[in-house]
Amino acid sequence: MNAPLEMAFTGTDGREVDLAKLRGKVVLVDFWATWCMPCIMELPEVLQAYEKFHDKGFEIVGVSLDEDKERLAQFVKQKKMPWPQYFDGKRWQNKLAVKYGVDATPSGYLIDRDGKIITKITRAAQLEAAITKALEK
Secondary structure, three states: OOOOOOOOOOOOOOOEEEHHHHHHOEEEEEEEOOOOOHHHHHHHHHHHHHHHHHHHHHEEEEOOOOHHHHHHHHHHHOOOOOOOOOEEEOOHHOOHHHHHHOOOOEEEEEEEEOOOOOOEEEOHHHHHHHHHHHHHH
């Protein structure tokens, strides 16, 4: 089987994020940006999935490909996105996007309770079914 996905950083809100500490939960690592229209259009579905499954052991970790940290912070606050965000201001040269081969937004990886990638998520419509299946294991 594939090795656990490793990612640790301090979020834009000061929260420490370490996927290793989220073992036992199903996690969506969401690569997105405030300038990405499909990301914004799909955000309501992502928020809905978070609300529906968070109490059952689902978390989201955002990886923003934005260049403007203040714009990102305002957007996250306005849209009431409760999950932490990684930001380095490098857009497509974002350290984590480069490391994990992300070349389109929105996209993400759904991580199982053991920290391993289950599937790549490219559309929010896939999300609910994939989370439901992962939480059943």
